[in-house]
Amino acid sequence: MVTAVTSFGRSGLYDWLVQRVSAVAMAAYTLFIVFYLLLNPGMEYAQWQTLFSQLWVRIFTLITLVSVIAHAWIGLWAVLTDYLTERMMGSKAVVLRLIAQVILAVVAVTYAVWGIEIIWGI
Amino acid sequence: MKSNRPVNLDISTIKLPITAIVSILHRLSGVFLFAGTAVLLWLLAASLRSEESFIALQESLSAPLIKFVVWAVLATLAYHAVMGVRHLLMDCGLGESLKGGRIGAWVALAVAVVLIILAGVWVW
Numbered sequence: 001m002v003t004a005v006t007s008f009g010r011s012g013l014y015d016w017l018v019q020r021v022s023a024v025a026m027a028a029y030t031l032f033i034v035f036y037l038l039l040n041p042g043m044e045y046a047q048w049q050t051l052f053s054q055l056w057v058r059i060f061t062l063i064t065l066v067s068v069i070a071h072a073w074i075g076l077w078a079v080l081t082d083y084l085t086e087r088m089m090g091s092k093a094v095v096l097r098l099i100a101q102v103i104l105a106v107v108a109v110t111y112a113v114w115g116i117e118i119i120w121g122i
Numbered sequence: 123m124k125s126n127r128p129v130n131l132d133i134s135t136i137k138l139p140i141t142a143i144v145s146i147l148h149r150l151s152g153v154f155l156f157a158g159t160a161v162l163l164w165l166l167a168a169s170l171r172s173e174e175s176f177i178a179l180q181e182s183l184s185a186p187l188i189k190f191v192v193w194a195v196l197a198t199l200a201y202h203a204v205m206g207v208r209h210l211l212m213d214c215g216l217g218e219s220l221k222g223g224r225i226g227a228w229v230a231l232a233v234a235v236v237l238i239i240l241a242g243v244w245v246w
Contacts, residue, residue, distance in 0.1 A: 020213065023206045030203065038244075045169075045176040052170055072156045079149055087129065104156075111159055118167045 003081040006101055008074045015074045022067035029064040049122060058119045065115040069108045076104055144227045148205040151198045158195035165192070193245040200237035204230050 009015050040047065051057055083089075084097035130136075138146070168179040182188050208230040212218055217226035 020210060027203055030199065045173040048169060048176065068159055075152045076156060079153060111163060114163055118163065118170060122170045
């Protein structure tokens with residue numbers, strides 16, 4: 001069964017690279033937020049709000065959000081094409097996998113819109 | 123390629139080496155994190171909406187159940203991130219041998235356990 005048609009970049013090598021670049025972006029953002037919180041104990045709302053009203057923090061957050069979506073799509077595609085297969089799920093496997101991927105896509109778009117609302121709504 | 127070739131992937135009949143265990147947990151933690159992203163976005167939204175919302179979030183973060191959920195997401199994030207760094211190091215050629223892979227898996231697991239405990243200390 002051809003599975004590449006629902007992969008992120010239609011190419012294993014491209015997906016491999018996107019997975020790593022997005023991972024580095026998310027790791028950098030996680031370290032940034034964790035260390036910011038650790039170095040500013042008992043922080044007030046004003047300081048937190050000022051941090052996220054800076055353009056570079058919003059862009060960094062948006063890059064991370066896009067990375068989450070790409071990374072999750074590639075990772076979950078790998079999981080779904082391994083387990084929702086005809087050998088494991090019978091003849092309905094492809095239908096099941098496509099339904100699962102549509103649900104994932106809806107969740108991913110929801111996360112994207114929600115995240116943009118959070119950072120540009122303040 | 124014959125499509126009816128015999129396959130044995132019955133996990134219960136296979137003794138998984140440490141490398142396989144950390145790998146399957148990396149997958150599971152990834153799936154869990156996709157749902158956990160909703161928790162992280164909720165935290166970000168509640169902390170930024172308004173000053174009242176920020177203070178209300180601080181209060182709700184003292185509830186044991188919410189503490190546990192936040193810790194579970196942070197612990198999964200820590201595990202997944204450490205195993206991801208292991209992948210990146212292996213891409214650079216570090217720990218690619220059988221022995222290196224096993225040592226790397228144990229080291230990464232130890233680092234992840236320490237970070238998971240520290241995340242618990244932070245949340246509680």
